Amino acid sequence: MVVAPAAKMRVISWNLLHGVQIPPVKNQEWQRSLVTAAAVVAKNYQPDFIGIQEVDYLQERSGGINQTKVIAEKLGLKHWAYLPSLIGTPGERWHGVKDLEKAIITEKSKQVRKERSYGIGIATNVGIKKLYLKSLGRSWVGLPLLIPRENAKGVKFIYVKDEPRIAIIAELKNGVTIANTHLSFVPGVNVFQLNRLSSFMKDIPGNELLIGDLNLPGNSPTKVSGFKSLISHSTYPSWKPSIQFDYILARKSVKVAVKVLPTINTLISDHVPIGVQLKFQ
Numbered sequence: 001m002v003v004a005p006a007a008k009m010r011v012i013s014w015n016l017l018h019g020v021q022i023p024p025v026k027n028q029e030w031q032r033s034l035v036t037a038a039a040v041v042a043k044n045y046q047p048d049f050i051g052i053q054e055v056d057y058l059q060e061r062s063g064g065i066n067q068t069k070v071i072a073e074k075l076g077l078k079h080w081a082y083l084p085s086l087i088g089t090p091g092e093r094w095h096g097v098k099d100l101e102k103a104i105i106t107e108k109s110k111q112v113r114k115e116r117s118y119g120i121g122i123a124t125n126v127g128i129k130k131l132y133l134k135s136l137g138r139s140w141v142g143l144p145l146l147i148p149r150e151n152a153k154g155v156k157f158i159y160v161k162d163e164p165r166i167a168i169i170a171e172l173k174n175g176v177t178i179a180n181t182h183l184s185f186v187p188g189v190n191v192f193q194l195n196r197l198s199s200f201m202k203d204i205p206g207n208e209l210l211i212g213d214l215n216l217p218g219n220s221p222t223k224v225s226g227f228k229s230l231i232s233h234s235t236y237p238s239w240k241p242s243i244q245f246d247y248i249l250a251r252k253s254v255k256v257a258v259k260v261l262p263t264i265n266t267l268i269s270d271h272v273p274i275g276v277q278l279k280f281q
Contacts, residue, residue: 007279009126009176010261012047013211013246014273015235018056018118019067021268022238030063031070037266038074044264045275047075049124049172051180051211054269057082057105057117059089068121072107077123081106081131083168084117085182094118096164100133104168120168120212122180127173134179134200136165136193139186162186167197167212169204176280177206185215191224198225201251207280208251213271217243227251230258230276237270248276255281 019034041047052071056062072080082105088094097103097117105112139162167181179201183190194214201208214221222229227249234241241263250256261275 007174008277009049009174009279010045010047010275010277011178011209011211011248012041012045012050012273012275013053013180013213013248014041014050015053015182015213015246015269015271016067017054017269017271018059018062019268020270022270031065033268034065034067034070035074037268038071040264040266041273042075045261045273047077047275048126049170049178050075050077050122051178052121052123053180053182053213055082055119055121057084057119058114059116059118061089066105068123069107071121072123075123077125079107079125079128080121080123081168081170082119082121083133083166084119085164085166086119087115087117089116090118090163091160094163097166100135100166104131104133118163120166120180120182122168122170122178124170124172126176128170129173130171132169132171132204134167134169134197136167136181136183136196138162138164139184139189160185162189165193169201171204171206175206176209177201177204178209178211181210181212181214183212183214183216190215194221194225198227207254207256210249211247213246215245217245219244221247221249225249230256230278231260231274233260233263233274235263235271235274238265238272241272246271246274248274257281
């Protein structure tokens with residue numbers, strides 16, 4: 001299928017870590033800090049499309065808000081969608097989502113779930129032709145991960161159980177198709193998930209982009225998939241970025257001119273957002 005080329009388009013990927021301030025503070029004002037961080041993203045990036053990962057929905061730990069909606073409104077992006085990967089709270093009690101189609105929440109949703117959940121989201125000012133949802137599975141084995149200490153002094157290792165991994169793919173009316181995902185932190189499992197998503201996207205029309213926290217360092221996603229990287233920037237940890245886990249990829253067949261946007265620190269999350277301005281050729 002032939003699609004019309006898009007005009008210039010700014011695309012952002014941002015792992016939120018559910019909006020935690022870095023370094024962590026006691027009695028964080030969750031909505032205010034998220035709005036402030038989103039304002040920094042809006043000012044510096046002026047995005048047409050943003051994919052966010054590690055997103056909370058009505059979680060007590062993050063102020064009981066719909067983080068996807070808050071970010072979309074602050075960025076002035078009228079179309080948004082939130083897709084939970086689990087119901088409950090990570091690190092506590094949770095269960096997987098049985099039906100992604102029933103679980104998704106958008107700006108058009110008339111009835112929304114009232115239960116706490118956690119997942120990924122997108123927001124855009126470009127009309128959405130169709131949304132596709134994909135379950136990518138999870139690792140049954142967890143790993144020790146490095147996280148900030150609650151007292152804001154240093155970091156610590158904790159054992160983390162892997163969570164179900166999903167993707168939301170937006171076929172946009174401008175001829176661009178963008179997948180947002182957060183892959184497993186378990187080596188090998190994330191490669192399998194990336195290739196599974198890449199294969200699934202081949203049947204969707206449009207100039208294909210794949211963005212998100214892929215948990216793969218050293219530009220390795222380009223070596224194990226049919227995609228090329230459009231930006232090379234260390235994104236983790238936010239206080240001293242030294243590893244790239246977050247990517248904006250394009251299918252290798254896609255011809256696009258790329259302007260890399262400067263990396264910024266939003267003062268929330270252990271990842272920094274990344275962004276590019278694209279012109280499809």
